[in-house]
Amino acid sequence: MSTPRSVRSRWAGVSAEVRDRWLAVALTGAAFVPGLAVLGAQFGDLPRRSGDILAVLLVAGQTLPLAVRGRWPAAALAVTGICFAAHEVLAYPTTVGSLALYFALYSAGAHEERFRRVVAAVASAGYVVFAVLLVLRESPAGLRDYAVYYAVLAGCWLLGAMVRQRRHQETERRRLTAEAAVAGERARIARELHDVVTHHVTAMVVQADAARYLAPERVPEALTAITGSGRDALTELRFLLGVLEATGARTPGLAALRDLVDRPGRVVELVEEGERPELPPETELTAYRIVQEALTNAAKYAAGAPAAVRVSYGPDFLEIEVTTEGTATEPGALGSGGRGLRGLSDRVQALGGRFAAGPSTDGFRVSAMIPAGSAA
Incomplete structure (x- = not known):
């Protein structure tokens, strides 16, 4: 029934x-x-x-x-x-x-x-x-009867006009929402491309510059490092294209930090505190980009200087700190076109966290605290 x-x-x-x-x-x-x-x-x-x-x-x-x-x-x-x-x-x-x-x-x-x-x-x-x-x-x-009946008929028309106006407002709201979503997606793609390309190209430039001053027997090692940076760039670009095409390709996360800091030409110490939990993909990607961008800036402005990466896993928050020894550089001068650390700050704030970057007593420090969230 x-x-x-x-x-x-x-x-x-x-x-x-x-x-x-x-x-x-x-x-x-x-x-x-x-x-x-x-x-x-x-x-x-x-x-x-x-x-x-x-x-x-x-x-x-x-x-x-x-x-x-x-x-x-x-x-x-x-x-x-x-x-x-x-x-x-x-x-x-x-x-x-x-x-x-x-x-x-x-x-x-x-x-x-x-x-x-x-x-x-x-x-x-x-x-x-x-x-x-x-x-x-x-x-x-009488005249009053005609006026009243005209008002009744006009009321039916106006009721429909109100519905039409409300429908147009809803259509406009949906259009603006769609435009905002497209703009946000474009900004996200721009940040991803910046993070991937800038990091690896910077590494390749630094390694190529350093190769000019190496002994002949060490040049093949430098070329191998440059080749590795190029391959890593291609791999991450494939990850990004996989996301754009909804193929389910994985983007880099916290599990890839060791490979990131162990690349040739870097003196980086990685310390992980606590047990790594299962985190949402966006949180893992943001954490990876923070470390990547900080090391990229270190290669740009303090090439060869030691750096330290500390990642602390807590029940509610994920804390990241990257310190670089050497000449301190103002945050506004870092990154390309203002997309580097500024873009990371926007990402962290979107996740409900806090981000800071600036000179420290002996170099430069980048830190972030991101809610652990839920991987579900």
Whole structure:
């Protein structure tokens, strides 16, 4: 047995065009049920005459256009309005089908886009003609009655216009949200490309510069290191492309820190405190990028200087500290185009953590505290 909720769910899945057709058919059928006539709309208070075939056609002309009220709202309103006016001026018996005029006005306000001002003006002019015809038929309705009924009809239109405006606002909100998501994704990709390319290219440049001053027998070792940096860059770019293509390729995380600090040409001490928990991928990637960027800056501004990386795993937070001995450099001068440490600061803050970078007593220090979060 179908429950009211299941019926509503199935009805919600029906297209608007199909629902409009059902409304038109239902209202047409109800219009010929005598007991429902008291629910109909009538205006003019003219003495009613008996119905005939023309009355049937005018009733159908009011209700059936509702089948296209969403696709052609102006046309539906025009046909419905003309048939309603003719029905009232000719003083045919009131039917519930006359309510179609209210539906048509609402639909015109809600769905008419290009010519809504023209439609409103023509509808108002049509109402004036309707009023004049009623006066010529010696309707007892007074000026106040005409004004009140016009306000009722205008209210139906305005209700639809409010729905249309709200629909446009929601569309605009979704568009802005989508644009913000695209901009955020572009910024994320830019940060990833900066972190990958800058780090490895810097390492290759430093290693190539150093190779010029090496003894001939050590040049092959330097070239091997440069080749390794190039391969690492290609590997991480493949990781990044895998993420962009949603192939599920893994991005570097905390497990790759040892490989990061042990690369040739570096004097880096890695200390890990506590047991490494399972962390969300974004947290692991951010932690890896912090260490990577700090070591890249060390290679740029303090080439060959010792560095120390300390990673502390706690129940609630992950703490990272990278210290480099040598000449201290202001944070604003680090990174390329302001994307380096500044981009990392944005990442950490987005995860709810804290980030700091600046000169220390004997060099430069980068630190971050990131919530451990949940890997689920």
